[in-house]
Amino acid sequence: MAGVREATDSFLTDYPESEEALQSILELDREGAWTFDEIPLDSGRFGELVSRGIAEQVPEGYRLADQQAVKAALTGEPQVVADSSDSRRPQIALPTSATVDSRVVGAILGSLFVVVVLRLLAYPQVFRNGDVVLLGNDPYYYRYWVEHLLTQSSGINELQVLSSLPDLVSRGEPLLVATLWILATLLGGDAGAAGLVLAWYPVLSALVVGLVIYLLGSHLFADRRVGLAAVIMLALIPAHAFRTSLGYADHHAFDYVWLALTMAALVVLSDLETLRDWRPWVAASGLGIAIAGQTLAWEAGPLLLLPVGIYLVGQSLSALRTESSPLRSGGPLLIGLGVGALLTHVAHQVFTWHTPVVAYAPFLLLLGCLAVLVATELASRTGLAPKYLAGIEFIGLVAGAVILPRVLPAVATGLDRGVDFLLQTEGIAETTSILSGQLGSIFGPALLFGWTLFLALPYLCWLSLRAYRQHTPTVLIPVIYGWFFLLLAIVQLRFAGELAIPIALFAGLGFVHLTSWLDISDEVAYLSSDADSSSPPATNPQAQSSTHSFVPTMPDRQTAFALFGAFLLVGSMSFIMVPIKTNQLTIPDDQYQAATWMDEYADQQGWEYPDNYVFSPWGRNRVYNYFVNGESRSYSYAQSNYGAFITATDGDAWYTRLRDRVGFIVTQDPLQEDTTFAAQSLQTRLHTQYGSGSAAAPGLAHYRAVYVSPDGSVKVFTLVPGARLVGTAPPNSDVSISTTQSVNGHQFTYSRTVEATAGGRYAVTVPYAGTYTVNGNRVDVSTTAIRQNETVSVS
Numbered sequence: 001m002a003g004v005r006e007a008t009d010s011f012l013t014d015y016p017e018s019e020e021a022l023q024s025i026l027e028l029d030r031e032g033a034w035t036f037d038e039i040p041l042d043s044g045r046f047g048e049l050v051s052r053g054i055a056e057q058v059p060e061g062y063r064l065a066d067q068q069a070v071k072a073a074l075t076g077e078p079q080v081v082a083d084s085s086d087s088r089r090p091q092i093a094l095p096t097s098a099t100v101d102s103r104v105v106g107a108i109l110g111s112l113f114v115v116v117v118l119r120l121l122a123y124p125q126v127f128r129n130g131d132v133v134l135l136g137n138d139p140y141y142y143r144y145w146v147e148h149l150l151t152q153s154s155g156i157n158e159l160q161v162l163s164s165l166p167d168l169v170s171r172g173e174p175l176l177v178a179t180l181w182i183l184a185t186l187l188g189g190d191a192g193a194a195g196l197v198l199a200w201y202p203v204l205s206a207l208v209v210g211l212v213i214y215l216l217g218s219h220l221f222a223d224r225r226v227g228l229a230a231v232i233m234l235a236l237i238p239a240h241a242f243r244t245s246l247g248y249a250d251h252h253a254f255d256y257v258w259l260a261l262t263m264a265a266l267v268v269l270s271d272l273e274t275l276r277d278w279r280p281w282v283a284a285s286g287l288g289i290a291i292a293g294q295t296l297a298w299e300a301g302p303l304l305l306l307p308v309g310i311y312l313v314g315q316s317l318s319a320l321r322t323e324s325s326p327l328r329s330g331g332p333l334l335i336g337l338g339v340g341a342l343l344t345h346v347a348h349q350v351f352t353w354h355t356p357v358v359a360y361a362p363f364l365l366l367l368g369c370l371a372v373l374v375a376t377e378l379a380s381r382t383g384l385a386p387k388y389l390a391g392i393e394f395i396g397l398v399a400g401a402v403i404l405p406r407v408l409p410a411v412a413t414g415l416d417r418g419v420d421f422l423l424q425t426e427g428i429a430e431t432t433s434i435l436s437g438q439l440g441s442i443f444g445p446a447l448l449f450g451w452t453l454f455l456a457l458p459y460l461c462w463l464s465l466r467a468y469r470q471h472t473p474t475v476l477i478p479v480i481y482g483w484f485f486l487l488l489a490i491v492q493l494r495f496a497g498e499l500a501i502p503i504a505l506f507a508g509l510g511f512v513h514l515t516s517w518l519d520i521s522d523e524v525a526y527l528s529s530d531a532d533s534s535s536p537p538a539t540n541p542q543a544q545s546s547t548h549s550f551v552p553t554m555p556d557r558q559t560a561f562a563l564f565g566a567f568l569l570v571g572s573m574s575f576i577m578v579p580i581k582t583n584q585l586t587i588p589d590d591q592y593q594a595a596t597w598m599d600e601y602a603d604q605q606g607w608e609y610p611d612n613y614v615f616s617p618w619g620r621n622r623v624y625n626y627f628v629n630g631e632s633r634s635y636s637y638a639q640s641n642y643g644a645f646i647t648a649t650d651g652d653a654w655y656t657r658l659r660d661r662v663g664f665i666v667t668q669d670p671l672q673e674d675t676t677f678a679a680q681s682l683q684t685r686l687h688t689q690y691g692s693g694s695a696a697a698p699g700l701a702h703y704r705a706v707y708v709s710p711d712g713s714v715k716v717f718t719l720v721p722g723a724r725l726v727g728t729a730p731p732n733s734d735v736s737i738s739t740t741q742s743v744n745g746h747q748f749t750y751s752r753t754v755e756a757t758a759g760g761r762y763a764v765t766v767p768y769a770g771t772y773t774v775n776g777n778r779v780d781v782s783t784t785a786i787r788q789n790e791t792v793s794v795s
Helices: 002-014 016-029 043-051 067-075 102-117 139-152 159-163 174-186 191-220 224-236 238-243 252-270 279-297 301-321 326-351 361-382 386-407 409-423 440-449 452-469 473-491 493-517 541-549 557-585 589-605 618-629 636-647 651-658 682-688 783-788
Strands: 055-058 061-064 664-668 703-708 714-719 723-728 734-743 746-755 761-766 770-774 777-781 791-793
Touching: 002 016, 002 043, 002 067, 016 043, 016 061, 016 067, 043 055, 102 191, 102 224, 139 159, 139 174, 139 191, 139 618, 159 174, 159 326, 174 191, 174 252, 174 279, 174 326, 191 224, 191 238, 191 252, 191 473, 191 493, 224 238, 224 452, 224 493, 224 557, 238 252, 238 440, 238 493, 238 557, 252 279, 252 301, 252 326, 252 473, 252 493, 279 301, 279 326, 279 361, 301 326, 301 361, 301 386, 301 473, 326 361, 361 386, 440 452, 440 493, 440 557, 452 473, 452 493, 452 557, 473 493, 493 557, 589 618, 589 664, 589 703, 589 714, 618 636, 618 664, 636 682, 651 682, 664 682, 682 714, 703 734, 723 770, 723 777, 734 761, 746 761
Parallel strands: 723 791
Antiparallel strands: 055 061, 664 714, 703 714, 723 761, 734 746, 734 770, 770 777
């Protein structure tokens, strides 16, 4: 086994003092299997033997994987391998890649398949009649800008278009828009390609995050079963499932990728035993790329970087307590931060992406981390206790928060915006807390996480205690990310998706532990009472052997049913909530049909933007306007005015206000069944009465219903000057005007009642063309009269 020889050479290079111990193990191995207690190595070095494949677990204990390879490494002799052409001629074996077990690959693909299936529930609602109907409202913002870039460029070689983005994009999510533009360009460079890219990218994000979760779970807890279970738990978390659902092309799915990669890079760096090979520098470079991506992906990206700084503080205090070198463990992390700071600086200078406060956040984080490491190194050399160092670091943090905004006023502005971002709800659902709402603090989170959150929390607490008591930097990373995003999710549930990533890891550990407690599976070595609790999972020998020895096997029928039962138990709430949460984001068929109808009608009328602007509830405003006029970059006008419009009572005043700004007005059934509107409100008078008069309010003169959905939940009105009916009647008498109208098969009566003047004359403006009955007399009103405000005499 050439791989064992190379692994042994590497082991002896990293730990030359272990050569004598390895010689003793070789002699012991010649007699048969042996146990950890029989060898002259500590748990850390033995964990290295197992993790590198030099030793492997057997039923009786442990054996060397290849005695000849180990002996050759100890003596410096070339390893002799058999050759079919000349068995007498010694050869130096070439390195070979480890064989990948197909059952392991199958298990990984199976778990990722579950992730994908639960992200494709909206497939029929996304792909309709040749259209790509994205979920939600905000994805149409990104769709607008991707299509805009496609029209401004002829290929990805024209990167200069990325430097001409408006402030709204360049200071928002420039990297996301740029990435989607590049992908759409590669797939054809038209609006159809843009729609496909935006529809599928969240699913791709879920796959990438799922794969990273598997690697993290398998490595952190030294058990492939935990990695596989963590992927399944991620698949079941509704907060992550709907955020990465097919068609939900918001920025969150993009953020999750960078967040997961940042965690993975930190874990790799924290677990390195030596800095003398290429691995630390590759991992540091990867961390830098992830940090730059996280920063450039979203204007609030720097907030997602705070766990990196918190981790370094915790890791340095732990290193000081165990008398380890903080600079050795933190040096590569500083390099990663430096790479991230450099990349964001380049993007800021070349493309003018983000404000300086956001663009240089990694640099400020680098300075802070450097100060922490220097302080820790000084404390290590002077013998300062960790608790005093923690106090000094806290004072330094407070001082920095006070001094930095005074030195750099832009930082103060950025901090104020950050506080407002977290604390101001803006009337948007995602800015509320996961603990808010009528369902309370227990059942409310279950709607977003299923039972996975409650399965994960005990293990988050236990591992937090373990990280406090022991020097376990690898486990400290998901612990910090877990608590950090739990706090943010309590402030705003928009961070529930980010929280899902560390929660999936702890829930995966909890699920495997649960199955072992139920005697369905073997015990998790990392949680075993007889495992060496003094060593972290990456170096625990029993845990390491679990990682390398576990291969998925087909369970017997009883075990399979038991595992499936445990899966149903944990996922029961998720099986209900994932479809519900996803369905809440889909565009109902009535709204989609209304949008396509308005598009056709506007084409028939020859309307161009802004004449065909759709005035609608702001939560669907981008959807309607994308399909009708393509202008889905903003819903601000609808957000600022639509609520006041539907609750107003003066229809004429709003007609004057909207007639030069709006082409269509959309009304719809209230989203909440308990929502009621006054009888005098425009919502009731339009959506219920089609503008007709009633005992509670007079009729409306300028609002014409032109479309009604099959179930009547969505109605579309256009603004018209109306035709003016004039005639004579007895002085001061009431004059009744009515007409029967039919819109898309829905019949209704539009009626008005006016009072004649003392001179016996009356006048009334009506919005519908057709035959009217006026005090028993019939009069025809043409469409031209409605559109041109003509006067029609009633004889």
